Amino acid sequence: MNVRDSEAMAGLLAQLGYAATDDPAEADVIILNTCTVREGAEDRAYGRLGELRALKRRRPGLLLGVAGCLVQQERERVLARAPWLDLVFGVHNIHRLPELLREARDGCMPVYEVWDRSDRDRPLSVLPAHRTGGVRGFVNIIHGCNKFCTFCIVPYVRGRERSVPPADVVAEVRGLAAQGVREVTLLGQNVDSYGHDLTPRRDLAALLELVHEVDGIERLRFTTSHPRDMTRRLIATVARLPKVCEHIHLPVQAGDDEILRRMHRAYTASQYRETADAVRAEMPRASLTTDIIVGFPGETEEAFERTLRFVEDVRFDAVNTAMYSPREGTPAAAYPDQVADEDKRRRLAALNRMQERIAAEINTALIGATQDVLVEEPGRKGGMLGRTRTNKIVTFDGAADLIGRTVPVEIVEAGSWVLRGRRAAYAAGRQPA
């Protein structure tokens, strides 16, 4: 979602006549778009601001700004810690960038504007976007979150849920298709809640049907889903619509019921399991990925063992793992039974070890199979890089004229994250999906 916000900022800058550069030393304006979901991201942002200070000393005309969730959380503290900044603005102020930049350029004081999340009646402005011309595009369909999981800062910095009207979503997807985008991901913190705040009420399944009609788009994805809100109707829609890829990202966070309760996730491990089973019953080849936090307050060795057993049992294709990071202002940060860092690190390593083995086993089973790969860009070590419908990254020998095309690739090698393949032919009568 931050990538999408950065695209909007880049689009506004392009409208003002700025051109993009990869070299910070050459830039007239640098805006750091920040994340605050874990402390590590926050530390990195401040570290980077320190580095950019040196650049500003060498080039006093450089305008240095910071935006994003860190600002929303830290407010004036950002300016107190980095007083060399020219511009500080929040996640609800992105559309004001042209005015704020002008003020920063013309004035002699840092410009600071952070609107509060409770500004919920303000219409969602449809911002221009500067896309990098890639094969994949991202479209926000719902902003904010109403869930208030006890570990999570998102509802505090991004505000309450606001759905983007379906007509705006479709218009943005059409625009992307016209720019050559082939795969669109519909974004939200909780896309399964899409539309409950619209009149008439809508849901994600209905939105997928609409977006499915846009010519030129070959593949549709959506993220992130919430286990409590994922409906059988949505699963059936994903299975039925050919462009919607059979990959479900469904964060479970923990496999222990007591931890899930303390996280306020509003489901049990077995309820999650039922949803996962329903996905696999409808789409036997679907990939299922998840997020897991280790070391949430009160997580005992037994509770962690239950999470490990759950991971072994469900067999996810991939797991984004993280150590619990206390976020100031969230309930869990004040829980008395915080887990020691060394226990968190040990649990993270054990979970990662187990998941690497499982992912390698799942991926190894694909060796010899031919997959439809949508080619995205040159691979880092040569050849081309693309993705299967199940969202697995595949590298193979090929030339740049394949970018944007879907080609059959036979998998010849498999690791836990990346598959290696070679160009293959379709069996007679079979065309790319």
Ligand code: SAM
């Ligand atoms: N809305 C999605 C959901 O409900 O799962 C995820 C949104 S969150 C921005 C992305 C991931 O960051 C979460 O799934 C969680 O695993 C991780 N995360 C969020 N807060 C965290 C914290 N305080 N410490 C560690 N990981 C955290």
Ligand code: SF4
């Ligand atoms: Fe955070 Fe996701 Fe929970 Fe919302 S549903 S509070 S974004 S973890």
